[in-house]
Amino acid sequence: MLIYEYKLDGTKAQYAAIEDAIRITQFIRNKGIRQWMDGRGVGRNDLQASCSFLAQEFPFASKLNSMARQAAADRAWSAISRFYDNCKQKKPGKKGFPRFQHDNRSVEYKTSGWKLKADGRHITFTDGCGIGCLRLVGTRAIETFPVKQIKRVRLIRRADGYFCQFAVQTDRVVEHEMTGAITGIDVGLKAYYTDANGTTVENPRHYHKAEKRLKRLQRRLSKTTKGSKNRLKARKTLAKAHLKVQRQREDFARKEANALVTSHDLIAFEDLKIANLVRNHHLAKSINDASWGRFLAWVQYYGSLHTIPVIKVAPHFTSQNCSGCGTLVKKSLSVRTHVCPKCELVMDRDENAARNILAKALAEREQREQDRTVGHTGTDAPLSA
Ligand SMILES: [Zn+2]
Known part of the structure; x- marks a missing residue:
């Protein structure tokens, strides 16, 4: 995977919409942790299945793209499975029991819910969060990759603004001299x-x-x-x-x-x-x-x-x-x-x-x-x- 990152240029309303998506991600992740704590033998598939129920029960959560919701549930699962791994390997010290997250800074889209303009300089988010079209600021050339190879698009809040990260699947090899x-x-x-x-x-x-x-x-x-x-x-x-x-x-x-x-x-x-x-x-x-x-x-x-x-x-x-x-x-x-x-x-x-x-x-x-x-x-x- 190659990671390409751009700074985002948008309006205040668009940044607020990104914040919404970030909040929904955290909400779904935490609901997953809660489900695991309350139930016995709750596995990854259960968490995935709950995503659609959550969207029905909480209309605000349904605004986020369905694959992004699943990615959020996967975050819960990776916290849980990391904990299991640490226990299995008898890692000394704290085992990292899954905790509720309050400071999430990012949301992850997979292969749907967004569209890249052909110029590679704008990205539009098409789900119900209403983020809309943002300008990508940076010198990278994401448009040189076939869209099919972009496996993940992550929106991140940092101290100096909002960023968009593309994970590109590639078998790039450099001719070593x-x-x-x-x-x-x-x-x-x-x-x-x-x-x-x-x-x-x-x-x-x-x-x-x-x-x-x-x-x-x-x-x-x-x-x-x-x-x-x-x-x-x-x-x-x-x-x-x-x-x-x-x-x-x-x-x-x-x-x-x-x-x-x-x-x-x-x-x-x-x-x-x-x-x-x-x-x-x-x-x-x-x-x-x-x-x-x-x-x-x-x-x-x-x-x-x-x-x-x-x-x-x-x-x-x-x-x-x-x-x-x-x-x-x-x-x-x-x-x-x-x-x-x-x-x-x-x-x-x-x-x-x-x-x-x-x-x-x-x-x-x-x-x-x-x-x-x-x-x-x-x-x-x-x-x-
Ligand atoms: Zn010697």
Whole structure:
């Protein structure tokens, strides 16, 4: 799926109609959660079936396109099934029991209830919510895709306006020009990432630059009186500033990932449990700042476009082992240089880790190749140290 996003240009009345559609989505989703709580063994099909009953019972809900209503019921189901999954996998901590939503910001249309003008610059919503025709603001060219490939149209409220997101099904593949280079990468707090050749990409630190401004805006907000016009204004300014940082991060992550994939034929990285790391509050801000998760997701995305292998390896001992001889050299987070007492290798900590990550990925790949040729029975290949 490719995601194309445009800002929407419409009238106040049209935005109010979008808000209606967003509210109906939340209403149907919450009704689904309620139905699941009250009944026994309520499944996805039950929630889908309830959509039409709801529309009969609550005329305002019938204004929303029927497939959009089903998409709303699906949101309830995905919250429920996520909870079931967490229970089944015995995920530690909170299992995410489905809750009622009060702050929904979006509505999702599928393949009906909207029509795109041939110029690709206007979209008309044709259901009973009365949104009408909106202008699409942006440089993307959605009209280059056959309408059949647009599987989802989402309207989103953000701090700086309303947006329209198209999900386009495509089997886009980029012709990858072989470079002969392979690498492992170590994402870190010091550098954005370090590769197996010791090349580093510096952290953009958008947040640090923006931090002062965000703090000032936060202070300004807390000085305003509750319910006042000034408070509303201050909150909006703060939300916009946060949004700007978020977009800068995303942009940086995407560009760096694209550059990395374009210049390599194989990339290995560590499967970090980022959620666990972020729970550590000292690290939290820097990690969020670096936005590793988004970066690695983009690396995988571009990797699949370029059809090059992007390999995740388990994060054990990648920073502790010596990439030269495999000796375990224990070091705390503050030790920045790897010094091996056995083979006397001296190297930046992150570069050493990146080399281990690459070696691990290659070993696992080779093992899989062997498994394929030898079959799963009776292989006596030595386990890598
Ligand atoms: Zn060594």
